[in-house]
Amino acid sequence: MRIVRTLVVTAVALLAAGCSGSVEPTVSAPPMVSPGAMPTSPGAMPASPQPSPEPRPGKFVSFRTSDGVRIAARRFGDGRVGVVFAHQIDGDQRDWWDLAAALADEGYATLTLNTRGYCPREGAGCSEDGTTADAWRDLLAGAHLLRSRGAERIVLVGASMGGTAAVLASTHALPPVDGVISLSAPTDCCGMTVERSDLARRDTRMLFVAGQDDGDAPASARHFAAWAGKHGELVIMNSGEHGVDLIGGLATPDVERRTNALIRTFLAQVAGG
Numbered sequence: 001m002r003i004v005r006t007l008v009v010t011a012v013a014l015l016a017a018g019c020s021g022s023v024e025p026t027v028s029a030p031p032m033v034s035p036g037a038m039p040t041s042p043g044a045m046p047a048s049p050q051p052s053p054e055p056r057p058g059k060f061v062s063f064r065t066s067d068g069v070r071i072a073a074r075r076f077g078d079g080r081v082g083v084v085f086a087h088q089i090d091g092d093q094r095d096w097w098d099l100a101a102a103l104a105d106e107g108y109a110t111l112t113l114n115t116r117g118y119c120p121r122e123g124a125g126c127s128e129d130g131t132t133a134d135a136w137r138d139l140l141a142g143a144h145l146l147r148s149r150g151a152e153r154i155v156l157v158g159a160s161m162g163g164t165a166a167v168l169a170s171t172h173a174l175p176p177v178d179g180v181i182s183l184s185a186p187t188d189c190c191g192m193t194v195e196r197s198d199l200a201r202r203d204t205r206m207l208f209v210a211g212q213d214d215g216d217a218p219a220s221a222r223h224f225a226a227w228a229g230k231h232g233e234l235v236i237m238n239s240g241e242h243g244v245d246l247i248g249g250l251a252t253p254d255v256e257r258r259t260n261a262l263i264r265t266f267l268a269q270v271a272g273g
Contacts (some may be wrong), residue, residue, distance in 0.1 A: 007009040039262045057097045058104075058112070060125065065116075065141040067134065070126025072144060073113035075149075077104025081271045082151030082180075084142040085112045086135065086162030088243040089190060092120040095159070095244045099260075108267065109151045111142045115165065132161065133191025136169035143169075143177060155179035155270055158261070159243030164189040167206070167224065171198040178205045181263055182224065184243045199227040207233045207266045209259060213240035235262060 001132065027135070058074030065071060074093060083103060085096035093112035100110040114120065115138045127138075143154045154177040158166035163185025170180045185208070187194050193252025199206075206228045210221035218236050225234035239255045246259045 024060055037112050056259055057101050061111075061145065062125070063141055063145050065134075065137045068249070069116045069130045069134075069138070070128045071116065071138050071141060072119075072127045073111055073115050073145075074125070075145075076100045076110040076112075076150060076167060077108060078151075079104075079107045079109040080151065081107075081135075081153045081267060082109040082111070082143065082146030083151075083153065083155045083157055083267065084139050084146065084166075085110065086115060086139055086156070086165050087112075087118075087164055088156035088158075088160035088184075089132070091159070091244065092118050092124055093175065094120065094124050096157075099247060099263075103264075103267070106264075109146050109149060111146055113138055113142050115162070135161065135165040135190070136172065136192060139165055139169040139236075140173055153178040155181065155267060157181040157183075158185060159183040160185060161190045161192075163243075164192050164194060168192050168198070168221055170204050170206075176202070177204060177268060180204060181266055182206070182208050182221070183246055183259070184210050184214055185224070186216065186222060187220045187223050194224070196223075196227045199224070199232075200229070202228075203231055204228075205231050205233075205266075205270065207235070207244065207262065209235045209237065209246065209262060211237045211239035211241050211246065211255075214242050221271075 058076040061073050061075050062070055085100055087093055087095050093114050096112040100112050103110050114125055114127040115135040116127050119126035139156050156166035156169055156177055163182035165183055166180050170177050208221040208224045210217040212218050221234055225232040237255050239251060240252045245251055248256050
């Protein structure tokens with residue numbers, strides 16, 4: 001089932017930005033929720049115990065980007081290969097929790113985040129305000145956090161807006177990231193624009209996936225793959241699903257299996273060098 005999303009988006013601004021500055025990761029604990037006891041009157045039957053709150057996935061973390069915005073995120077597992085997930089414009093970090101947890105069980109260090117301006121709460125945290133034009137900075141800060149915990153290689157994964165942010169972040173990353181996986185990403189989205197020249201000067205391995213009936217998504221994926229040259233892989237699915245729907249929920253079982261297999265194969269290739 002698709003997650004019901006609460007969206008808080010700040011106005012999109014067209015900004016040109018560099019990526020200098022350091023990132024200062026901090027970790028804080030999520031608020032604890034304690035079930036209350038129901039009062040009973042003398043001689044009455046004891047009240048049934050209240051159910052414990054449902055465990056929240058991963059470990060809550062927060063960190064600041066190079067331009068000082070605090071980002072709310074969740075970290076899953078540890079490993080030599082770190083994976084940072086970025087959500088689409090109508091979603092939040094919860095879209096990636098199932099996949100992030102599964103990959104953590106398989107030995108990867110994974111991180112989901114709410115890009116700046118997104119505050120879903122409900123256990124999913126609240127990032128500080130900011131324009132989506134700078135969402136790519138949030139991924140670089142997440143990569144820095146995973147590296148600080150021992151990840152030697154980094155892959156950025158994004159859906160739709162998050163995919164555009166992942167591609168753009170890879171063109172600014174120092175040190176370079178080792179891979180990018182983009183699901184249904186536009187070349188121009190939400191104040192971010194990726195140009196041919198941005199990818200021509202990088203040799204980062206990239207995977208671009210889109211559904212053939214998903215509007216302009218397949219055309220954008222073809223552009224990205226062509227610009228990435230020998231480092232770009234293109235897969236067009238027999239599907240009309242968009243972004244995270246390709247990995248589950250609305251996708252057909254075949255498309256879901258294939259997309260998840262593509263992601264794991266790509267990560268295994270990065271892990272193997």
